[in-house]
Amino acid sequence: MILVAVTFFGLMALGMPVGFVLGIAGLVGIYDMGGGRFLMMAPDRMFAGLDLFPFLAMPFFILAGEIMNKSGITSNLAKFADSLVGWLRGGMAHSNMVASVMFAGITGAATAEAAAFGTTLVPAMVKQGYSKSFACAVTAAGSIIGPTIPPSTLMVIYGSIMGVSIAGLFAAGILPGLLIGAICMTVIAAFGKRWNLPKSARRPSIKAIIVAFRDSFLALLLPLFILGSILGGFATPTEAAAIAVFYALVLGGLVYRTVKFGDLYEMLVRTIRITGVVFFIIASATVLGWWMTFNQIPQAIAAAFLRISEDPQVVIGLIIALLLFIGMFMDINATLIILAPVLGPLTEKIGMDPVHAGIVIVLALNISLMTPPVGACLFVLASVTKEKVESITRSLWPFILAEVAVLMLVAYWDHMTLAVPRLLGLVE
Template identity: 60%
Template sequence: MAIAFVFFGFLAIGMPIAFAIGLAGLAGLIQLDNPRFMLAGVSKLFTGMDSFTFLAMPFFILAGEIMNHIGITRQLMRLAHVLVGHFRGGLAHANMVASVLFSGLTGAATADAAAFGKTLVPEMVRNGYRRDYAAAVTAAGSIIGPTIPPSGLMVVYGSLMGVSIGGLFAAGILPGLVICAVCMAIIALGATRNNLPPAEKRVSLKVLLRSVRDAALALIMPVIILGGILGGVVTPTEAASVAVAYALFVGAVIYRNLSWGALYQMLLATARTTGVIFAIIAFASLLGWWMSFERIPQAIADAVLSISENRLVVIFLIVVILLVIGMVMDITAILIILAPVLVPLANEVGLEPIHSGIIFVLALNISLMTPPVGACLFVLASVTGEKLERIAAKLWPFLVAEIAVLFIFAYWEGLALFVPRLLGFAN
């Protein structure tokens, strides 16, 4: 209890999440009253990051930075609009489809939220959409990108829990597509209530083919990443580095709009983002180490099982824990701290490791949209100038629908593992 007070106390005064976790872990080691633990804690910070697979994250981030900078994302947005612009509220539908197309570029919900908040939201407002509704649609779609691989959370989960990252990537494809379809259904059902603009004229086949051709260079990116990993040709880290090489080739040779100065700025942005993630990983490993000495994971597991040992109830409790804690804490930190606690519990009631992983990823991605500290909401409020509470008010139908999708995949193992089993990653 004292350690929790230390952690939340530091968060309350505005300390960055990584340092709040680190100081809580340090307080825990001091509480153990053994100098050996203090000395070993220093090395624990480094061993927590000592995983070759973690190298995939900075490469994926850099590839997304380059693709965004060279302007290839505009072709993806245009293709999305061409595909679904003939529906009422076409730009809102295009927002969702663009999130699917963008999934191979960033792997981060906040990056997609920022990119679309600066581009699609103003475009939607100019075409007659309310700004709060446009921002809410963008927030709802922002979690599709890190659900359909590549996904930084999947890389972290797979590295920590010894689960196939390729299998997790495969498991994320179907939930991401289902979330897109469900959100498009919400847009269609609410078209009259939200006074969405009328449908546009369906484009000709010639225009459609031209849009596909213009976006082809961007569409190749997920083929490189997913095809290489799922085909067993490359590891996730190798696929990420190949994606960077491809993005550099497109920018420097084909578009010729990639300067050394711009590349330097993108490397800086990648280093900042990666540094934050790795700091959280390092300090969370220290806190997790202390928790293992105190047998806190076992205590939490026993507490859950004391409520019920029924598989359905335990899955429900795991999902609720992730969603509730995700409302007030950084999702990477949650993953590192709670995965070693909750995954053995999930395994105990018969969940496949990949199935547990996709539950974690979906739940934590959804928590990025929930107040009070939903990162995507804050990003969109910042880049659009809209009030966070107005965005949240328009977001709730999408949030309810996505939570329903989460529970469907949590309880329906056959659906959750359909693609991994098809590709030989699960039994």
């Protein structure tokens, strides 16, 4: 066990990609258990980790997001959001957050949203007088709404490996995602005068709102197709993801005519790269996870938590603290795959509903996407805007604290979190 820990943290310190770190640490553990003959099981474990039908939804959702980005939907959604709330103090910051909620129902990837808004809304906010660091901070804070409101690739991963209803997780993510958007807008409104945020001279006319809604109407239908088909029981998440790709192709290629046939190659390559990285991390983490299970490490960690306290409220707090801390230093997909089998049984022991536990875990890891030093959304925004990560982080702290407050509400008020799944009959 010590050898595996030294290998894992040593390779992480050297900057090796996390997929290789997980795989090598797992191989070291397996070899230490039974020598070379045990290593023969590694390929089988890696394949078994990916041999789950719901995982097919991930590349479809990613591709749908790529197509929608290319079709210019991002700009239309931003214009509609601006027509609704752009007249408030800090109007474009509010618009950014509202657009994030709308965009969340189209693609479940925070980094895709950060990249899309980093190249469109951030320059527009800077032009209106916002500092670049604040514009990036607002975009980063809103980007995690993407993998919280369905569709969400993290929920697909968690539901697949833990045997939890993906439809239930999707339904449970709706209210927390909306709460994140609302509390971030509250932060913007509360500090608007103190930060001297710009304010529009006048409200838009009803006609301008109607025109903006008309231009974005077809894009706004996509989340309804995805959620309606899944929550209504008409399609699995994988089938709904395929429908989303088809709808996005029709919208971008035939309606808006902004997506050309030649663009498909580039979008497919990006989708393959993103999916390949995630799947490699999953496969490698499966090897390490199998070694951990064989050595009963999940049970040991659960017992250690329960030795600290058997009070469910305390255990939930410890789980959240662990996820937020590890998420600061490690890829969230890898963290989810390694810790879900550890924390899942622990949450069952303290009486948490599996869907409730899944949402708490996913939301905690989503917040890690914008926390230094390795928050993926921070680096995406720094890359596309040329702003320093340190400057973005300084402007981001009020939003991080606000979103952690939402996480606590979600964790400790299960009736609110499970209200939508119960209404739809997805949980008891």
